[in-house]
Amino acid sequence: MLDEFLHEPRVAYFSMEIALRNEIPTYAGGLGVLAGDTVRAAADLTLPLVAVSLISREGYFRQELDAQGRQVEQPASWNPAAFARPLDAKIAVSIDSQPVWIGAWLYVLEGHMGGRQPVLLLDTDLAENSPENRAITHFLYGGDERYRLKQEIVLGIGGVRMLQALGFRDIRQYHMNEGHSALLGLELLRRYSYPPEGLRPGESPYDLPRVREQCNFTTHTPVEAGHDRFTYDLVRQVLNHPIDEATLKHLAGEDNLNMTRLALNLSEYVNGVAERHAEVSQRMFPSYHIHAITNGVHPFTWTAESFRKLYDRYLPGWCHEPERLVRADCSLPDDGIWNAHSDAKRALIEHVQQRTGVALDAQQPVIGFARRMTAYKRPDLLFTDIERLKAIAHRYPFQIVLAGKAHPHDEGGKRLIEQLHRHARTLADTLPIAYLPEYDLDTARLLTAGADIWLNTPLRPLEASGTSGMKAAFNGVPSLSILDGWWIEGCIEGVTGWAIGDHADTSDGDARALYDKLERTVLPLFHDGGDAGWIALMRGAISKNASYFNSHRMMRRYATEAYIR
Known part of the structure; x- marks a missing residue:
């Protein structure tokens, strides 16, 4: 062999x-x-x-993870x-x-x-x-x-x-x-x-x-x-x-x-x-x-089966030449994109129910966040102001699915997981939150394909690149992210997703910018912008990001x- x-x-x-x-x-x-x-x-x-x-x-x-979110x-x-x-x-x-x-x-x-x-x-x-x-x-x-x-x-x-x-x-x-x-x-x-016998004095x-x-x-x-x-x-x-x-x-x-x-x-x-x-x-x-x-990221690996079939039909050859996805703007039908995403979202919702008991609503947007749980990734940024988060969720309902491991020696990372579980319990009556244990390849595939919005909140400039948002893009999922790593190159505001803050905001400024973007732009577009507006955003993620941020290029x-x- x-x-x-x-x-x-x-x-x-x-x-x-x-x-x-x-x-x-x-x-x-x-x-x-x-x-x-x-x-x-x-x-x-x-x-x-x-x-x-x-x-x-x-x-x-x-x-x-136990009921309190303690990692074992x-x-x-x-x-x-x-x-x-x-x-x-x-x-x-x-x-x-x-x-x-x-x-x-x-x-x-x-x-x-x-x-x-x-x-x-x-x-x-x-x-x-x-x-x-x-x-x-x-x-x-x-x-x-x-x-x-x-x-x-x-x-x-x-x-x-x-x-x-x-x-x-x-x-x-x-x-x-x-x-x-x-x-x-x-x-x-x-x-x-x-050989030493051939060397002159001082010669390497x-x-x-x-x-x-x-x-x-x-x-x-x-x-x-x-x-x-x-x-x-x-x-x-x-x-x-x-x-x-x-x-x-x-x-x-x-x-x-x-x-x-x-x-x-x-x-x-x-x-x-x-x-x-x-x-x-x-x-x-x-x-x-x-x-x-x-x-x-590898196109075939990170594209849900429903989107593979869609691309095979309308953009044949995309798997070998993912740059062909640039034609998603004009070649993919709206109902094809929406149905492919609905299949992926349904699979995620079923998995969340099975693993955590949390029941998600397929009609409401799902924000996905999955990283290594450590301080600079700031998984707690979304929960900086609980009262404002409640107010946003009351006006524009949404759901959150989280996942990620903390290194066994990273006590701060482990405490973050427990903190996220406390937030989930506090917000249970207002905002459905699920934390998926054992973040692995299969979970990553389900989550990056089934979420509606991909969230990333690192402390800049500590995100060298990041690839989970690229995986999401192959499934038409726009990113909502700090301008760091690959997202500086991939973000076209309102076309492929949205930036949180600018290139130099503080943590407090990033939290305010995140809430503002959710309340004034992202969630209103999902709830009030009509299917066509959101699908146009999904097209942008595919045609502008997936076509470029792939392992073949x-x-x-x-x-x-x-x-x-």
Whole structure:
């Protein structure tokens, strides 16, 4: 099975997490979902990739919520043998001055258009390893800094060695999806080092230009504090340097090993994931040229079945060339759009009833909000002024569906979930609110397709890109969002959705702007503007946003700007 993927040059795409399917919990959130969409788009476009990630046998976690909204994390164990095939090759890396053996599983991602892409899932749960080292690839983002560094050694250094051991000897480019895999550059430096006897005094033993020529780096984090760092005391204990420490400090930082700095210094092509994010990153790292390739979502994956059928009938070929959706303005009938959305909304309402017991009204608008629950996402912004929210809901009835996990160590995020549940209880007689537990791929598909309005309220400029609003757009759902990330590019006021505030409002100003926009523009259009007015907005979301903010456009840009140089 592996042999079919070894006959042509490939791009090696490294990501700590990757969303392959709902039953495989090797993802935590947007980074992993993007990675999955990247590989799916590569399959559709027959762009030869090989993805490298971790097996994460215990997954991220399965979220349970009690009646008070307290999050309880349960194991998300899965059986790799049910979905992937173990490969024969084993390689070793040195961790804590002892060999750690790594195996790999092959998952073949099969696209809906017949494309196939190999995904290697690295696994240290082998008999050759100690119990401690067998657990390195068990928990996605689990444990302490030491555990995380071990995982990043396995991913970066182990991933490069595994590719070679399996016969992937013609790697065109190494693409690092965030800095977790930056140690792969150290392995390449070790591989492309000069023999010491041929060096002159003071000359570097490493072919740095050759390594840079082979590496690309996509950064997703718009704040310096969000990048992985490891103290050199820890690095000396855990990582038996594949290169000398002086060179490592020159590349990764003098004070600690900064994985983003390392990736920046070892990559010829670096990009942010939206135009604004690239600008922010450029200010953070002024010595580097940061390109901008705005993220996109996979068309087939994130389009509800009812809309797929509609597009197939009136815009054939949209799945391979989603830019054809630009013709939605004139090619899709009103009743077709409305009926497709009604089907998607009905599916969401049934799911909400089943999972939460909350009964929603199909005739009233549904606001959807689903993110990782953490402070900068501001899921509580909508509830800043409860009395005003009640007044708006009394005049223009609406409903809210929420979802999202908080990281197990993010106590503030967990408190936000409890707070949202308190608000739901307080407003129960005025405003139906449902919180869906266990936010996963299936829930995301239902929610982004079935909502009427997609809400996003991050603290700017902390939303690097965001993709859930793009998913909603494929289903004709307009966004109501803070001007940050992709929405700065996607917002055409009153055509694709609406902006909340301007580019510099405070939290208080954003809350007032949100209430004003809901009360004076969004909800009146839904209730009093007639079906034609709302359907025109849905057309705008499809024709202006879905036609552009898709993974096919994203991957074509990566191919022409980063991979083929």
